[in-house]
Amino acid sequence: MSACVIIPRLTSYVITWRLHFVNSQRQFAGGKKEAMDDLVKVHGGGGYDSDFSDEDGQGESSQRGLKRKHEEEILQKPFQKGRHSKVAHRSLHSNEVDREEARNRRAHLISMNAFERHKKFVGDYILYYGGQMVDFKRSAAKDKTDLDVLRENHRFLWRDEDEEDMTWEKELAKKYYDKLFKEYCIADLSRYKENKFGFRWRTENEVVSGKGQFQCGNKRCEKEEGLKSWEVNFAYVEHGEKRNALVKLRLCPECSFKLNYHHKRKEVKAKPKTKMLLDENQEPAKAKTKKKKRSSSHSKKHKHKKHRDRSTSSSSSEELQNSDRDSDAGDEPEDQSEGDHWRGPAPAVEEKSREEEFDEYFEDMFL
Numbered sequence: 001m002s003a004c005v006i007i008p009r010l011t012s013y014v015i016t017w018r019l020h021f022v023n024s025q026r027q028f029a030g031g032k033k034e035a036m037d038d039l040v041k042v043h044g045g046g047g048y049d050s051d052f053s054d055e056d057g058q059g060e061s062s063q064r065g066l067k068r069k070h071e072e073e074i075l076q077k078p079f080q081k082g083r084h085s086k087v088a089h090r091s092l093h094s095n096e097v098d099r100e101e102a103r104n105r106r107a108h109l110i111s112m113n114a115f116e117r118h119k120k121f122v123g124d125y126i127l128y129y130g131g132q133m134v135d136f137k138r139s140a141a142k143d144k145t146d147l148d149v150l151r152e153n154h155r156f157l158w159r160d161e162d163e164e165d166m167t168w169e170k171e172l173a174k175k176y177y178d179k180l181f182k183e184y185c186i187a188d189l190s191r192y193k194e195n196k197f198g199f200r201w202r203t204e205n206e207v208v209s210g211k212g213q214f215q216c217g218n219k220r221c222e223k224e225e226g227l228k229s230w231e232v233n234f235a236y237v238e239h240g241e242k243r244n245a246l247v248k249l250r251l252c253p254e255c256s257f258k259l260n261y262h263h264k265r266k267e268v269k270a271k272p273k274t275k276m277l278l279d280e281n282q283e284p285a286k287a288k289t290k291k292k293k294r295s296s297s298h299s300k301k302h303k304h305k306k307h308r309d310r311s312t313s314s315s316s317s318e319e320l321q322n323s324d325r326d327s328d329a330g331d332e333p334e335d336q337s338e339g340d341h342w343r344g345p346a347p348a349v350e351e352k353s354r355e356e357e358f359d360e361y362f363e364d365m366f367l
Helices: 003-043 063-075 090-111 114-129 146-153 168-178 204-209 253-259 273-310 316-331 354-362
Strands: 181-188 198-202 228-238 241-251 266-268
Touching: 146 168, 181 204, 228 253, 241 253
Parallel strands: 181 241
Antiparallel strands: 181 198, 228 241, 228 266
16 A cells, blocks of 8 residues: 555544544533532532632632632722732833922922022023023112102101001101101201201110210211200201291301301300299289389388488487398398288298209200
């Protein structure tokens, strides 16, 4: 027999043998399954089940395994990774990197103040969109400090009309005005030949140092000798309105000459205390003195006539005594007679309080 005839016979034989083996295996498996079903029916379906048995290669098929798997799915957290980690995708990696970079950028911005944050944003804008830094600079033409606000709203004298419509600028100027001391002024006499003077009130430091009262009131002079007090009618223009104020200042002789260069100002002088007391008591005592003058003069004339008639031959010593008595009577005050000294108790001397003593002490200082 040739080789070409033997090969087809062998292949057919192998195929038939395989088919016979497969059929026998199927019959054995079916018989085994029927035997197992019979055992389940006999024993009531219990006692021979196993948790590790596999059915058709689909993993755990028992109720306990399914229950455990269901509980694990419920208890698994959303950010928790699975037991069997896999290689992450590129998109997941890029998302995590972006989140970390955004977190760092946010922390960096929070650590900066508002101005530094503004500068960074402006720099980023110029970097990405182009432009110049000069275009972003703020104009300082309208900036104002507290000193500028005071210069715009300051007033030499505040009236009730000025306090009607108060803004925060006016309130600031009024608060500064209340802190000034307004007994004496500080003068600027640099333009005295033009008959132009500048006056302002004193600050606390100037009052403590004695500037304007115990030193010359000219802001460029510090002399302390020969000071004179002057009263000046200060005419000025303020916020487009003409105003007048009567102010006092103390100046040395040289500065006084500058003040009175064009015309003489009024000089304030201290009155003696005796004159001041007499001026105070003069008006209420005028009516009483007129009546007492008449009665005292009439009694004196009557006494002198009797004395001349009785003592025509008196000695020179008696005349001297009479003249002394007459002189003593003339030196006495007119409002009191000789007998008034012995009528009633002595006049009570009033004790002055501490404030009154201070007023008397300082009355010569504030002229």
